[in-house]
Amino acid sequence: MTTREMPLTDERAIDQEDDFLKINAIDHIEFWVGNAKQSVFFWKTWGFKPVAYSGLETGNRRCASWVLEQGQIRFVLSSPYSPHDEMAAHHLLHGDGVKVIAMEVDDVEAAWRETTARGAKSVQAPAEQNDDRGLLRTAAIATYGQTVHQFVDRSDYVGAFKPGYKPLSEDKNVKPVGFAAVDHIVGNVELGKMNYWVNWYHRVMGFRQIVHYDDTVIHTEYSALMSKVMGNGNGRIKFPINEPAEGRKKSQIEEYLDYYTGPGVQHIALITGDIIGTVRELRSRGLEFLRVPQSYYDTLPDRIGPIKEKYDDIAELGILADRDDEGYLLQIFSRPIQDRPTMFMEVIQRRGARGFGVGNFKALFESIEIEQGKRGNL
């Protein structure tokens, strides 16, 4: 394993030893999609239960919006009613994708003030909404592409999601598959822009660089990418940032940027405590995951050593394994979850390891390139 820690060198990266932006957790991730009602069924297949709804029936004349939960994870799926809405323009340009990565903070006003003072572009000044379930405070700033970070304080709110959303009765048909929390959310940015955004997260949000993978680590015969992982003060929020690197053929990051029409969220990794059970169930429900060549599994036990899971199960389900100084991790990646080859999902189980599976990057990217070739995009 050849990860390399790189210090920040940009002089704009000012010293921020104190964690001025206290983030408790990812509050929710909102997808702007073409047909939220049908997307709900897709995420039900991933084990997410619909818990709240906003739309024409609740007095929302702008968009239909569904809130789904599993473990501590909350996804919001929204679609506009009017072709003239900003959401419709967003969908025309990007297709389905992540619009909002919302973070739970104690003090929305301070989070917005501190980040905008450090150069963040405001998307929404601090505002309060209330209904009979209490008071919700939010604000928002722009990050890469057209993606937004929202700050949420729901300490005085006990409703299903936000004012304007009605709770839904429990959908007993949905069976959770064991997802507990969001592990990390990865952004793809343009060639040459990785360091800009790494410094942006450092300067504006006080994040630290956890690890750096350069193109000598992440490359195949044909293409390469570079990645730096940014983490917040308490380590709960991890945002890797990728950019394409020059190679003989088109990088998977370039394919994403072409089809998403710019930077955006590449993948969301969800934590499970039992990846064998989770992936077996998801595969039985028809969800599609990438497979590396069977030869990967011939040498896996030698590379990883003893693990609690059975190697036969790992190979049967196409799960990948990686080990670092602190333990090991198991992971698997879905095929793109919409027609455009843009966003995909990762399922991850950590057994001590805190890395991101660098030992799997080469095998994984080769299998991505086989699929890229089938799409005529390599």
Ligand code: FE2
């Ligand atoms: Fe990942």
